[in-house]
Amino acid sequence: MLGPPGAGKGTQAKIVAEKFDLAHISTGDIFRDNIKRKTELGKQVVAIVDAGGLVPDELTVALVKDRLQKDDCKNGAVLDGFPRTADQADALTELLAELGSEIAIVPYIKVRDSEVVERLSGRRTDKQTGKIYHLKYNPPPQGADLEHRKDDQEDTIRDRLEEYHNKTAPLIAYYEQKGLLQEIDGEEQIDVVSATVLRKVEATRA
Numbered sequence: 001m002l003g004p005p006g007a008g009k010g011t012q013a014k015i016v017a018e019k020f021d022l023a024h025i026s027t028g029d030i031f032r033d034n035i036k037r038k039t040e041l042g043k044q045v046v047a048i049v050d051a052g053g054l055v056p057d058e059l060t061v062a063l064v065k066d067r068l069q070k071d072d073c074k075n076g077a078v079l080d081g082f083p084r085t086a087d088q089a090d091a092l093t094e095l096l097a098e099l100g101s102e103i104a105i106v107p108y109i110k111v112r113d114s115e116v117v118e119r120l121s122g123r124r125t126d127k128q129t130g131k132i133y134h135l136k137y138n139p140p141p142q143g144a145d146l147e148h149r150k151d152d153q154e155d156t157i158r159d160r161l162e163e164y165h166n167k168t169a170p171l172i173a174y175y176e177q178k179g180l181l182q183e184i185d186g187e188e189q190i191d192v193v194s195a196t197v198l199r200k201v202e203a204t205r206a
Contacts, residue, residue: 003109
């Protein structure tokens with residue numbers, strides 16, 4: 001599932017996974033799960049993160065490989081947040097070949113930068129409940145004690161977008177050349193986006 005931050009990849013990945021009985025695989029979830037279970041890979045992640053570093057591709061790929069071999073992946077999986085770079089994409093192709101599998105489709109949820117900034121910068125978190133609101137799309141109740149998290153501030157969002165354009169956006173051409181990319185307008189209503197994504201995924205399973 002490709003797209004910029006704030007495109008709704010996680011939401012759509014969960015919908016696809018539920019509809020087709022697939023595992024929903026998020027690298028963030030994998031990291032947290034291995035850290036929580038104190039696996040050997042999890043301990044390596046903790047050491048790197050605690051030192052202020054980025055988890056290297058080799059370790060990320062090893063964690064994804066381990067996750068793909070779980071029982072709930074027998075019917076397939078939706079990858080959310082991976083791959084993020086061309087090197088990771090190459091590693092994923094090799095990994096899937098090793099497991100006797102391959103990528104069926106790469107939905108690309110296209111959203112303009114200006115829309116991403118509006119979506120994310122408008123988010124506010126309730127300090128008491130942790131619930132996330134949006135000043136425009138899902139206004140918080142009167143008197144709520146709100147926090148504007150650093151991740152949701154415009155300068156941070158633009159930094160994330162710059163990293164996305166530099167590292168992840170090249171995967172659009174990468175998968176287009178392989179005939180796997182399916183572009184979807186991510187600025188439609190969520191149910192419209194979902195219907196389009198599901199229809200395109202369904203076509204690959206016929």
